[in-house]
Amino acid sequence: xxxxxxxxxxxxxxxxxxxxxxxxxxxxxxxxxxxxxxxxxxxxxxxxxxxxxxxxxxxxxxxxxxxxxxxxxxxxxxxxxxxxxxxxxxxxxxxxxxxxxxxxxxxxxxxxxxxxxxxxxxxxxxxxxxxxxxxxxxxxxxxxxxxxxxxxxxxxxxxxxxxxxxxxxxxxxxxxxxxxxxxxxxxxxxxxxxxxxxxxxxxxxxxxxxxxxxxxxxxxxxxxxxxxxxxxxxxxxxxxxxxxxxxxxxxxxxxxxxxxxxxxxxxxxxxxxxxxxxxxxxxxxxxxxxxxxxxxxxxxxxxxxxxxxxxxxxxxxxxxxxxxxxxxxxxxxxxxxxxxxxxxxxxxxxxxxxxxxxxxxxxxxxxxxxxxx
Numbered sequence: 001x002x003x004x005x006x007x008x009x010x011x012x013x014x015x016x017x018x019x020x021x022x023x024x025x026x027x028x029x030x031x032x033x034x035x036x037x038x039x040x041x042x043x044x045x046x047x048x049x050x051x052x053x054x055x056x057x058x059x060x061x062x063x064x065x066x067x068x069x070x071x072x073x074x075x076x077x078x079x080x081x082x083x084x085x086x087x088x089x090x091x092x093x094x095x096x097x098x099x100x101x102x103x104x105x106x107x108x109x110x111x112x113x114x115x116x117x118x119x120x121x122x123x124x125x126x127x128x129x130x131x132x133x134x135x136x137x138x139x140x141x142x143x144x145x146x147x148x149x150x151x152x153x154x155x156x157x158x159x160x161x162x163x164x165x166x167x168x169x170x171x172x173x174x175x176x177x178x179x180x181x182x183x184x185x186x187x188x189x190x191x192x193x194x195x196x197x198x199x200x201x202x203x204x205x206x207x208x209x210x211x212x213x214x215x216x217x218x219x220x221x222x223x224x225x226x227x228x229x230x231x232x233x234x235x236x237x238x239x240x241x242x243x244x245x246x247x248x249x250x251x252x253x254x255x256x257x258x259x260x261x262x263x264x265x266x267x268x269x270x271x272x273x274x275x276x277x278x279x280x281x282x283x284x285x286x287x288x289x290x291x292x293x294x295x296x297x298x299x300x301x302x303x304x305x306x307x308x309x310x311x312x313x314x315x316x317x318x319x320x321x322x323x324x325x326x327x328x329x330x331x332x333x334x335x336x337x338x339x340x341x342x343x344x345x346x347x348x349x350x351x352x353x354x355x356x357x358x359x360x361x362x363x364x365x366x367x368x369x370x371x372x373x
Contacts, residue, residue, distance in 0.1 A: 001025045001119045005042060007053040007065055008081065009034040013104075017052060017081070020108060024115035036060035040068055048073040050118055052102070055082040055089065063096040070097025077118045083226070090290050101291065103144065110143055134288055134295040138307045141284045146315050148180035148276055149283040150229040151239040159220055164213040171216070175204045175272075176250070177243070179279055180227060181220065182272040185211065187319045188219055202322055203265035204272070232289050234297045235282045238304060242275045245356065249274070249332070252350040260370060262343045270328035270347065273321060277312020278304055284311075332356060345370055 004021055008014035014032055021030050031046070033039035036057045043051070043065065051069045053062035066078045080093045083104040090101065102114065150156040155178055162171065175181040182204055189207035190200070201207050208216050230236050249271045257264040281304050288295065316326060330336075331344035332351040345366055350356075352363040 001049045003047045004028050004030045004050045006032045007039045020111050043068050048076045050077045052079045066096040066098050137288050146280045148279050153229050156229045179272050203269045205265050248354040252353050256346050260346050262346050270325050274329045276315050277308035280311040281307045
């Protein structure tokens, strides 16, 4: 690997990629550009072993660089670096001549592993990268930043119509339907005061109040452009099953919470967040499909259950989900053996009543404990 061309207009990211390339290929010439046209002129007149190009550049598309490199340097590795791994963009990149993709954000270790693979096949005409099986892909995805998706295109479309004049009840309803919105809004509200580590924003309603109409709308608009929408019918179906389960929990808690004088807004937020692990796995599965892969639909539920817990734990750490909400989410599945709070018992009763767990004896004991019989 002697001749490398890097096209990236973000100065910080460009520097990181250049330093990583020089670390992986100490003897190589690395030519870095932040404009497409200057890079195209270079590609027309210079040899090439490896091209790394961002998709969206100030003066054009990185696909033009991939296409030119494929025509002039068919033995080269041609890699698209992008945060938008969507089916249509992957197909367009493949047609332009991409042999691999690097999804933003990425870890340095993952980056160096990729570069080592390119170096091992230097001088050979590369085949388009074939991903490992879905199970391995999901395990590897844990090494990158995890995200939650928009669960349905209709809700994504609805969010584009929001304004500062949208009634609060409509906004709250949308946020409850989209766990990603719930998680991101609560996280943003808790970050407002950098010196306060108490994370006292525990509900959608509190987050919207703290962020205000303008702050809330600004964040939602960012998420509209940066978070993927589930598109594969099988994945949408699985997401709908999770949503229906959450709806049943919410209805039961709406009945139980006032009786036990438990804050309904907080337990509803916990319900919205209780399946973020599963939804993040679905997001990764959508990425896998967008890469042009075709997993067996019958294996999706099994892999979803296998990876959901670890994905959920990683997300809760990244998003700094407040500990009281984590306690409530945990109570849906098992009560702690000591220091059990009333709101946790109510959560567990809701889980047992709606079939999330099946233990009639435990349900009877808990109802008796809080005198709901």
